[in-house]
Amino acid sequence: MGLLGLARGPALKVSVGIFCAGVVWRIAAFAGLAVRREFSRPRTSVTRYVADGLAAIGSRSWPHPQFVKRTGAGEALGYSYHLGLFIIILLYGPHIALLGSLFGFTWPGLPSSLITGIAAVTLTLFLGVLYRRVTSPVIRMLSNFDDYFTWFITASVLVTGLTASAHLGARYETLLAIHILSVDALLVWFPFGKLMHAFYIFPSRAINSAILSRKGAPS
């Protein structure tokens, strides 16, 4: 078995297994803790606070006008590279083919040259995010190994994907194998680090906001 066979064969299976088991375990570990019962009388109806919680999934995507001046640029940077990643994952031809083989249907993609351009922009934004993390006193103070390693492993997937699509520096099969191995590594790391926010973000917005709304507080 060659490197490519290893990457998309046993290595991928093991990493997907770790990903699935790790994600389930990480969520179960806190979801199994006690949930405190609320005895205070709610100010709003159940319908209202559930609706407010669900609405917050969207509304929390952008800061309230009072905060835009201070945090708008940081949020825009964050969303921009996430958008870039989603476009690359979902609209690049070879990725569509892979996902299509899993789901049983495909969809139109974007031209490879455009995807390459988007990937280059996304990588630049990624460097911007790292620059911000090390230069902002607040973010630098909050950052730990998880933040930097997660950045590194995600950037690795981006860089290896770019080099593979551009056929730079080695045989295509080798470059593709390295790219898939970087994805395998990301899947293994996923449940241990902050990539878990992909699973947390919407429930976190919804539940916290519903709790606030129950008290009549804005969310």
Add this chain to the structure above:
Amino acid sequence: MSPPDSPDPQARPAAARVAGAMESFSRDIGAMSAFRLESCIHCGMCADSCHYYIATEDPQYTPIWKVEPFKQAYKREAGAFAPLFRLLGLKRAVTAEQLTQWQHLLFDSCNLCGRCSLICPMGIDVTALIAQARHAMFDAGLAPPELYAKAAHQRLTGQPEASVEPYRDQLKAIGARFDVAIRLDETDVEVMLCVPRTDIVQYPAAVAALARVMAFLKVSYTFRSDGLVAENYGHHAGSPEWQRDISLRLIDQAIACGAKTLLIPECGHAYSVLRWEAADLYGAPLPFEVMAVTEYLAKELQAGRLKLGTAALESATFQDPCQLSRKAGLQHAPRTLMHAMGVNLKEMQDHGAFSFCCGGGGGVVDIESAAPLRYRTVETKLREIAATGAATVLTSCCDCRRTFDDANRHFADHESATVRNAVRAAGTAEAASLLELIAQHLRSDETAA
């Protein structure tokens, strides 16, 4: 773990402090707090909502950083991969030095105002985590001595401090001084009133105003000698047990007098503690309604039972108490009342749910070591007040009022003429009680005629 028995918690050995704190935190963590800790993405945006960070630009005042040792403890002791973290030494055990250092961050520099909860892109209620971290600090013997002493006294006697005359006698004296009947220890009433210690000691006119308004409304009400004080220093100090004991005094008295409503006067934290937390500590829904005075009076106004005359105020701005306007959605009630009195309201740039805290809430105004930082942060608020050009600052929280008055006194004596003049320009507005204004403008049908 029961509250520490030592009268001087600071004297406990370091190892006992840490053990207490971590035990308390592990016991209290619960699914929701664990989820909140798990969800943080270290974006640092909460710093940009916090008046302590905005005033100082010191990163240590980033709200989520204030729970960092507890996040560390959660990952090491209770998180999904805790055994792995311990085995590989990836998360160190929290030290006594760390907790001691965090006392300043959890008590001196957090008002539990909740502004950070509105900015988090993950929606995390950071304040809830900080309140929980305060519980652990109490068990570690690291509650600030002022709050600890007041909480201990209030738990035992009902008053947060000794006084030559008990509060109940002071209450009667206030009635005599302001020529208003004070109804005490009655039964079979509609409403039970409590009173902020701050008002008894510092703003007696606000106490008289409360009694006057209730008499005007012809509602049967009573104060209760054994459940008089609105504030809950057990909450401020970080002890759920003491908080429960203190809340139970009021709950028991409200039940004893048959009140349908426990009315909380102008005190934001008292309202929050009794409205949202008391039932949980009591272990059942409360058999009466808990209402803030502005909420109650706005309801009476809308029902036509409260009629108000026009207030002769040139202009006023309104300081939204965080626990009422932000955390309980009560920003409309005071505005309804001010509108009814024709108040020329000039809103601050950040008002309503987004208002900055006065800097005194959460017990901070009682902590001596917090004063220098408090004066620094209140400048943000004073500048916003100055920008409105209003002559009066109305508020419905005695701690906001006390904080402003204290800041104005401090800055009047400031050694730097530049600072003094800058703040004088910002802080010329006088802090006043909305309730007192209402009591001065009660309009009976006879008056109207």
